[in-house]
Amino acid sequence: MRxxxxxxxxPQAEVARAFIPESAAVLRWYQMRYPGPRAQGGGGRDAAxxxxxxxxxxxxxxxxxxxxxxxxxxxxxxxxxxxPRGGVPxxxxxANELGAAFDVFGVRKLGVPGHEELALGAVASGGVRAINRxxxxxxxxxxxxxxxxxxxxxxxxxxxxxxxxEGTEPLSAGGKTVVLVDDGLATGATMRAAIAxxxxxxxxxxxxxxxxxxxDVCARVRLEADDVVxxxxxxxxxxxxxxxxxxxxxxxxxxxxxxRLSRSRTDNLPPPG
Numbered sequence: 244m245r246x247x248x249x250x251x252x253x254p255q256a257e258v259a260r261a262f263i264p265e266s267a268a269v270l271r272w273y274q275m276r277y278p279g280p281r282a283q284g285g286g287g288r289d290a291a292x293x294x295x296x297x298x299x300x301x302x303x304x305x306x307x308x309x310x311x312x313x314x315x316x317x318x319x320x321x322x323x324x325x326x327p328r329g330g331v332p333x334x335x336x337x338a339n340e341l342g343a344a345f346d347v348f349g350v351r352k353l354g355v356p357g358h359e360e361l362a363l364g365a366v367a368s369g370g371v372r373a374i375n376r377x378x379x380x381x382x383x384x385x386x387x388x389x390x391x392x393x394x395x396x397x398x399x400x401x402x403x404x405x406x407x408x409e410g411t412e413p414l415s416a417g418g419k420t421v422v423l424v425d426d427g428l429a430t431g432a433t434m435r436a437a438i439a440x441x442x443x444x445x446x447x448x449x450x451x452x453x454x455x456x457x458x459d460v461c462a463r464v465r466l467e468a469d470d471v472v473x474x475x476x477x478x479x480x481x482x483x484x485x486x487x488x489x490x491x492x493x494x495x496x497x498x499x500x501x502x503r504l505s506r507s508r509t510d511n512l513p514p515p516g
Contacts, residue, residue, distance in 0.1 A: 305336025427483030
């Protein structure tokens with residue numbers, strides 16, 4: 244059975260993080276010019292708090308990010324969703340710090356044929372698709388090709404989710420306060436697809452939280468979500484991986500391991516009230 248796809252246009256193309264070379268020189272220049280990286284977003288224990296860049300790794304970034312989200316802590320309906328795979332370790336730490344339920348939420352980029360590092364859009368859980376019309380028009384990609392790319396991406400997305408979950412059912416986001424987490428934003432097309440997918444299941448509230456992103460991308464994502472926390476918005480931005488000391492790709496086994504840990508933690512919690 245084919246998954247029904249609902250389309251939404253995205254404003255820019257997503258460039259794969261590995262496609263943009265990381266530059267230690269840019270990071271050193273930034274640290275000298277801006278000793279305290281700019282932070283942005285609602286809430287937080289201290290309005291003057293700013294993250295330390297570069298982050299040691301994704302889990303360390305998640306612990307710092309949680310400091311900007313502490314107003315959500317303790318909400319009984321709170322659900323933290325990580326975008327696989329890079330957003331999962333970040334989201335796991337956020338969920339731990341906030342005392343929230345944790346799960347993954349699949350999103351997959353749609354690559355331009357012959358230029359797969361460039362995205363023409365993305366698909367997310369629930370069959371939602373975000374299309375970057377400017378990229379499609381620039382490359383002259385026919386509708387039939389877009390449909391074929393979409394079908395393949397959805398099949399891969401569904402298979403990955405089966406591997407991650409090991410037979411467990413996804414947590415329902417309907418009627419809940421959801422914090423959607425990634426390890427950073429490049430152009431926001433993938434995050435926009437995730438937000439659109441979440442809207443289709445009617446959560447009470449959608450907050451987007453990332454450790455690092457360009458300020459203009461954060462501003463665009465704010466048009467889609469109820470709350471957006473971009474902990475650091477360094478300029479020049481260059482690439483997400485530049486702002487991590489360890490940006491090793493996250494493996495499928497690591498995602499599975501973190502989901503197991505979260506299930507174990509949740510199973511051991513006392514009943515509410």
